[in-house]
Amino acid sequence: MSEISSRGYANADKLVSTAWVAQHLNDADVRVIESNEDPLLYPSGHVPGAVEVDWVKDLNDPLRRDYLDKSGFEALASRIGITPETTAVFYGDKSNWWATYALWVFELFGHSNSKIMDGGRLKWVEEERELTREKPSVSPTSYNAPERDDSQIRAFRDGVLSHIGADGQLVDVRSPGEFAGDLLHIPGYPQEGAVRGGHIPGASSCPWSRAANDDDTFKDAAQLRAIYNDELGLDSSAPTIAYCRIGERSSHTWFVLTYLLGFSDVRNYDGSWTEWGNSVGLPIEK
C-alpha cells in the first residue's frame, strides 16, 4: 500500500506522490501539467515533460467572465497532447490552488481521468527532483470533447441564492479576516476587488489552508473529517457549495471535499466574492 492510499481518502487514486510522477515521466498515457499563478515559474524550470496550462490565457474566455468553450477546450487538449484516455496529472504553485482549479475546469468538459501531485511544485523542488527549462515536444492530438457541463460541479449566483434560501451547506474558504469583512482580499494582498466586505449569509468559515500540511501536501482523511464533518458539521451527502474570492482557493476545497472525503454533491462557486460582494441586491453577513 502506498503512503497516500494509507491516508484513508475516499478516492485516493486522485492523488499521486512526487515519486509516482517521477516514475511515470515517460509514460505515454500520462501527461503532467503545471498550472501556476506566477507565469515565470514554468519556463524557469518544470518537471521534465510537463506542459503548462495558464489559468488566464488557457482556461478563460478572453472577452466574457467565463471558461473556454468546447472548441477552445479541444484546441487546448490538442496543444498539450492529451486524449480523453490520457491521465492528466496537475501540479503547481500556491499549494496547488491553480492545479486543482485547472483539474476542476477540465472536469467541466468531462475529463475526469485526472490527478493532483500531492505537495505540488514546492514539494518537487524541495526534494531536489529534476527540473528542466526544455519544453517538451508534443504531438497534437484529436480530442472530441462534450459541451461544457456547468450543472454538476459549478455554482452560479442565482443557484447560490436558492441554496442559501434552503439552508444549504456553504463553505467560505477565505481567510478569517475576509470572512469577517475586515479584508477584501487575502492578507498581504492589495485590498481591492469588492465594494463590500463580509460573507454570504449562512456560510461556514473554513480557510482552504486548513486542509494542507506545511509542505503543501493534503492532510489525511481523519484530520480532514475532523475539520469538515466534526467541527463544521457538514453532511457528506448534502449539497455543498464552496467559494472564495475568484474560485481558485475554493477549487482546492472542492477537491478535498469531493475526492478526499467523498462528498457526493459539491460545487465550486467561481463567481465567488468578487461577484457576490459587488452585486446589487444580494445580501451579505459580517
Place this chain on the structure above:
Amino acid sequence: MANYPPKLQEYLDDFGFISSREDRVDFLIDIADEFQPVPDTIASKPYDEARRVIGCESEAFVWAIDRPDGTLDFYFDVLNPQGLSAMAMSAILDQACSGAPLDQVAAINGEVVFTFFGKDISMGKGRGLTELINAVVYQARQRLHSD
C-alpha cells in the same frame, strides 16, 4: 518622458520592443537568475518587519543603505522560493537604482511594472510588484526630504 535612472530606462526600452509573451517571460527569467539576496553584512533573518514590502505576496524585503555620495544602495530578499517575479523585479531595481541620483529614483512610477510584466499579469501580483517599486521610491523620497 520621466527622468528615470538610465539603467531603468534601458530596461524599459528593451521591454518596450518585446511583443511576445514568451520573449517577455524568457527575459524576466534571465533577470531573475541575476537576483542576489541581501548579504549577511546588511541583514540576517529574521528580518526587521519594517523592511517588509506590504502587499507583496512573495514576502519581499527592501533595505536602503546610504552611500558617501548621497545616493543609496538597495538590497532585497524574497522569502518565497516561488517568488520569481519578485526576484526579477528586485534585480531590476537593484541594478537600476543602486547609486542612481535620488531624484531619478524618486520619480519612478509604479506602473512601469506593467511594461516589464505585461498587462495580463494577475491583479494581486501586479499590485504586489508595484508595492515593491513603491518601497524603493519611498526610501529615495525620504532621503530627499530629509536634506
